[in-house]
Amino acid sequence: MSVILNEVRRATYLDSIVLMRISRQIAVLPGIEEAGLIIGTPANKEILRDAGILGPESDSAEPSDLILALRASDALAGEAALAEAKRLIDHPTALGAAAAVESSRTMRAAIKRLPAANLALISVPGDFAVAEAHKALELGLHTMIFSDNVPLADETVLKRKARERGLFVMGPDCGTAIIGGVPLGFANVVPQGDIGIVGASGTGIQEVSCLIARGGRGISHAIGTGGRDLKAEVGAVTTLMAIDALDADDRTKHIVLISKPPAASVAKAVLERVAKSAKPFTICFLGADEVAVPANARAAATLKAAADIVLGASAASWAQQPLPGLARTGLVRGLFAGGTLCSEAQIVFRQAGLAVASNVPVPGASAMADAPDGHVMIDLGDDEFTRGRPHPMFEPGVRDAPLGEALADPRVGIVLLDIVLGYGGHPDPAGHLAAFLEGRERRPLIVASVTGTDADPQPRNEQVEKLVAAGAIVADSNADATAAAIAALGPGPGRA
C-alpha cells in the first residue's frame, strides 16, 4: 500500500534550480509515485493536499519552510527517497552537472541540431500551440499537436494550410501515433507490419494496435488525427490525407479507421474515399448505430471487433461464456484511465441490452447524474478528476479514491478497470493497483484489461501477473473485460 511521507525544513532557502533538481531526482527513485519540494505557503500546501501527498507533519509548516512531500509504493522506498532528499538538501553540490543539461529551446534550434527532422511534436499550452504549429508548417514539418484547448477554427485553418503544403497535422489533442515504427506520445512497442491505422482516439489506437500485435501482426503506420477531425467544420482533412497515404503505401495491406461517430456529411466523404481504394478497410465509428460501409470495408462496433476483423479471428467474447464461481450480484462500476476504453465499455453494455451511465456518455447511455443507481463507467481522465493533478495514464493514484469508494459501496458487485501501458505511461500501474488493494477488504470482483505488449517499457506479461496475484480477473481486451463483467453479473436492477 502506498505511503505518504513528508519532511519539513524550517526556514530553509534553496536556489530555485536546486529545488527543481532535487525534486526531479527524488521523483525518479524506485517506488516513488509522486514527489514535490516546495516552500510551505498556504497555496502550495493546498496543492500538495489536493494531490494527496500532504502529511500531518506539514500542517504546521510556515511559508519560509521547505516541504518535501512524496508518495511511495511502500515504506522502504519512501524512507530511502527521504534519506536521499535530506542528503541533497544538505549537500546540493552533490546534484552534479548532468542535471543541468538543456535541450533545444526553440524549433529553429532543434532543426539546426537535427536537420533531417521532418516532424514536430508540439506539447505547449493550447493558447500557444497554434502559433507553434504554424511555425512548424512553415519550416516544412509534419506536425503532431499533443496539446488540447486549441480552438476549432484554428484547427481547420492549420489543417487546410498543411494540406496545401502536403504536410500532415495530427491533432490537436493527438495523444498517440506510430510513424514508420516510431512511437510518438502514448504509444506501445508493436512490431512493424502491414496494418495501417487512422485514429481519432489515442487509447483507441493503442488498444487496436496492441491487440493486432498480440495476434501476431504488425503496424505499418498509426496516424492520429485528433478527436475533432471528423467534425463537419474540419471536414476530415487529416483522415482523408491519412487514407491517401496508407492507400499509396505498399507495405500497408489493410486499413483500420477509428473514430467517434462522424458528422453525416463527413462520414459520406470518408466512406466514398474508402470505396475508391483497392485495399480492405475496417471501420470502427465507436458508438454509431448501423454504418453502411462500402464493399471493401467491414464495420466494427468495438475496438476489439476491429482487431478481430483484421486478424480474421472470431468475435466470440466472454459474454457468451459462463464464468463459474465468479457470479456477482449488484452493479458494475467502471473506472477508466482511457477515455475511449470507457466509451467502448458503454457500447458493450448497450450491446448486451443493459442500461449504463457515464460522465462521458456515448449515444444511448445516460449522464451519470441522471442514473446514479445503475451501472456506471467513469472516465478518470476527465477534468473533474485531473484538476491540479496529472492524467491517470501516468498517475494511477488518481484512481485510488474512486476505487476505494467503489470497494466500500455495498451496491457495487464488480469493479471494471483498465491499465494502459506504453511510452509516456506510469512505470508500474499494476504494481500501484496491487499495492492499493493489498490488505483491503474486497467484496466486489475486480475485472481488468491491460492495453499493452510484452515489449513495452512495462512488459504486459509482468503487469498481468501482478494483477492476477492481487486477485483481479484479467481479460484479453477491454471489451472482453466488460463482457466478462456482464457475464458475471447476477440478477439485479440493471440486468435486462
Next chain:
Amino acid sequence: MLDRTEVVVPILRSGVLAQAFCRNNVRATVEAVFERSFYLRAGDDFVCVGEPAIGNGPLTLIGHLRVPDLALQVRQPASFSDRHIAIGNSLRLTLNQAEAWRPPAWPVCPSPARLIDTCEALARRTAIDASERALARHWARIAGPCIATFERWLSDVIARAAPSGDAARGLLGLGPGLTPSGDDFLVGALALLDCIGERDAHAALGRAIIDALPGATSALSACFLRASAAGHIGEALHCAVSSVIAGDVDAAIAAVETIGHSSGWDMMAGVTTALRVAARHPHAFALS
C-alpha cells in the same frame, strides 16, 4: 571585532532600499547563501549581496566578490556601522565607493495596437522558450483560474469599475521556487502597470498584495513584493518591460532569461497578462 585575516569587499553599487536597510539596521543575520549571492535579514527586511553578474536591484548590493570564497554560514551575525557591514569575524563589506543605483525612466508607450502585437509575439515566444519550470508551463493549469480572476479584477480596476474577485490571494505563494511563481507573476504585473503609467491600478494592486501578504508567502518573497508594490524593481525586469514597450521581443526575452531560474519567465507572464488587459482599455495608456 575583526581579526587580522579579514576579507574586505568593496561594494560597487547599492539599490535604494538596500541603502535604507544599511542605514536603518544595527544587526542582521545571514539568512541564505547561494552560488553567486547571499541574503542578510533584519526583521522582515532583506538585502541581497552578490557579484556583478546578478544585476542591479533596489534590494541589492553589488560587490567585487565570489560567494564561495567567503565561507559564509547561514545564521552568521552581521553588524552595521558607518559605511561598513561586518559579517562574522572575518568579512567586511565597505560602502565607501558604492554608487547608488536607480533604474532609468520608463520609455514612452506606443499605441495599444502595437503593444498588442508585441504582447502576442511575446506570448508565443514564452510558450516555446520559457524555462520548463516556469508558471507558463507546468503550473499553468493550477494557476489558470487565479490568473483569470486577476485579469477580471485588473480589467475592472482599469475600467474604473468596482473590482470583482481578488487580485492577489490565489497567486501569492503559489508554485515552486525560492520566490514562488505566483509572486513573480504579480511583480511582473506591477512593473508593467508602473511602466504604462496606470498609477491607480498599480496602487490598487500594490494594496491588494500588501493586504493579502501576511502569512501568504515566504519572508524573502514578501520583501520583494513590498518593494515592487512601492515601485521598486530590478534592472533586468526594468529592461524586459522597457523592451516590451519598445517592441523588441528579443531584448525582452534576453532580459528575463537573466532573472533567476524561472522567475524571469513568471514575471513575463505577469507583464504580458497585465499588458493584454490594459490594451483592451486604450485610456490606460493616456498618462504614459
